[in-house]
Amino acid sequence: xxARLLVRDLAQLATPAGSAAPLRGAALRETxxxxxxxxxxxxxxxxxxxxxxxxxxxxxxxxxxxxxxLSAIPGLVDCHTHACFxxxxxxxxSLRAGGASYEELHARGGGILSTVRASREAGEAGLAEALAxxxxxxxxxxxxxxxxxxxxxLDRETELAQLRVVRAAGGSPTWLGAHAVPPxxxxxxxxxxVDFLIREVLPDAAEIAEAADVFLERGAFDAEQAxxxxxxxxxxxxxxxxxxxxxxxxxxxxxxxxxxxxxxDHLEATGEAGIAALARSDVVGVLLPASALFLNRPMPPAxxxxxxxxxxxxxxDFNPGSAFCxxxxxxxxxxxxxxxxxxxxxxxACTANxxxxxxxxxxxxxxxxxxxxxxxxxxAEDWRHVAYHLGGPVVHTVIAAxxxxxxxxx
Ligand code: NIG
Ligand code: FE
Numbered sequence: 546x547x548a549r550l551l552v553r554d555l556a557q558l559a560t561p562a563g564s565a566a567p568l569r570g571a572a573l574r575e576t577x578x579x580x581x582x583x584x585x586x587x588x589x590x591x592x593x594x595x596x597x598x599x600x601x602x603x604x605x606x607x608x609x610x611x612x613x614x615l616s617a618i619p620g621l622v623d624c625h626t627h628a629c630f631x632x633x634x635x636x637x638x639s640l641r642a643g644g645a646s647y648e649e650l651h652a653r654g655g656g657i658l659s660t661v662r663a664s665r666e667a668g669e670a671g672l673a674e675a676l677a678x679x680x681x682x683x684x685x686x687x688x689x690x691x692x693x694x695x696x697x698x699l700d701r702e703t704e705l706a707q708l709r710v711v712r713a714a715g716g717s718p719t720w721l722g723a724h725a726v727p728p729x730x731x732x733x734x735x736x737x738x739v740d741f742l743i744r745e746v747l748p749d750a751a752e753i754a755e756a757a758d759v760f761l762e763r764g765a766f767d768a769e770q771a772x773x774x775x776x777x778x779x780x781x782x783x784x785x786x787x788x789x790x791x792x793x794x795x796x797x798x799x800x801x802x803x804x805x806x807x808x809x810d811h812l813e814a815t816g817e818a819g820i821a822a823l824a825r826s827d828v829v830g831v832l833l834p835a836s837a838l839f840l841n842r843p844m845p846p847a848x849x850x851x852x853x854x855x856x857x858x859x860x861x862d863f864n865p866g867s868a869f870c871x872x873x874x875x876x877x878x879x880x881x882x883x884x885x886x887x888x889x890x891x892x893x894a895c896t897a898n899x900x901x902x903x904x905x906x907x908x909x910x911x912x913x914x915x916x917x918x919x920x921x922x923x924x925a926e927d928w929r930h931v932a933y934h935l936g937g938p939v940v941h942t943v944i945a946a947x948x949x950x951x952x953x954x955x
Contacts, residue, residue: 555612586918620689620919632663696724
């Protein structure tokens with residue numbers, strides 16, 4: 546029997562216009578807004594979306610959701626997270642509040658490496674449990690599609706366990722073996738660690754992951770090491786991503802363009818030449834303003850990137866160290882208040898464009914016939930409250946694969 550769910554009498558339905566992805570320039574602002582609207586979901590797909598008046602008569606069983614006073618946007622797509630981690634870093638957070646810097650803590654064996662210790666100890670079952678909890682937080686914030694990286698194992702066993710856990714939870718797994726040099730390689734160094742990753746982990750990681758990622762930064766991996774790692778990953782069939790220009794411009798954008806990466810992420814330190822190079826390319830710039838805020842760093846040059854014609858996406862970077870934040874609505878608020886993006890641009894950046902980064906733009910990130918039935922109901926008649934209500938409880942109901950996945954209690 547067909548499972549049907551009808552959201553009726555919505556004050557507004559808002560979705561990125563058209564079907565292209567990634568959207569750039571003026572197209573990024575073209576949000577299609579329909580008043581007095583409905584969304585009909587059948588067997589996990591959207592079969593009709595538009596005005597109530599255009600809804601045909603429905604026979605048989607239909608579960609109805611009352612959309613009065615609410616607006617609908619596509620289920621949010623978080624295309625950059627490190628959600629598969631054990632423990633927390635509240636201790637480090639307090640130290641940073643007292644003036645210690647993120648890079649100093651990392652250099653002293655804290656930071657990323659302290660989450661590596663906790664994640665190795667937790668093992669696969671512990672990581673699955675932790676990810677399940679983080680997923681609940683993400684769903685409540687409206688995220689219906691998520692990517693999550695490894696990079697807290699840095700040994701063969703835990704890296705592969707992280708990827709399996711993400712896949713089993715329905716996420717898009719990215720292999721971030723080259724996140725930091727683990728203590729076992731402290732003497733041999735980053736080159737030897739990259740050799741190990743390519744020889745011992747890549748063949749199996751490529752079977753589970755959809756993409757590979759590298760932290761290209763001083764104190765992590767340099768451009769040559771990143772090129773070697775990413776080239777091997779590409780040859781093994783993985784899509785490519787980079788953490789680049791977070792603290793310094795270390796050649797991430799030229800490398801991303803050269804290797805035709807899907808995205809280069811962070812960009813807080815990107816200057817004019819990087820902006821121009823990205824705008825000329827098909828590489829998406831993934832902006833992570835919650836991470837810039839959390840580390841008290843400059844915001845990425847979002848307005849300049851969009852105006853230059855670059856394709857941009859927005860994501861949380863959810864992780865225990867640099868962005869303990871799972872909320873894309875909050876990221877949209879930061880995009881509007883700190884980076885001069887309009888709510889329309891922010892919406893496209895964390896729906897259609899984020900779906901493109903994950904290779905899912907044909908079925909995620911839009912409310913349109915044939916797309917997966919992932920819909921967020923915003924608790925306001927004007928959908929722009931998703932960015933306007935700073936840190937507020939804007940998510941009223943989350944529909945994933947045509948079923949109510951979460952609903953705010955009255
Ligand atoms: O994207 N910059 C490198 N990696 C993560 C942070 C990971 C951590 O601090 O645990 C990031 O910010
Ligand atoms: Fe990250």
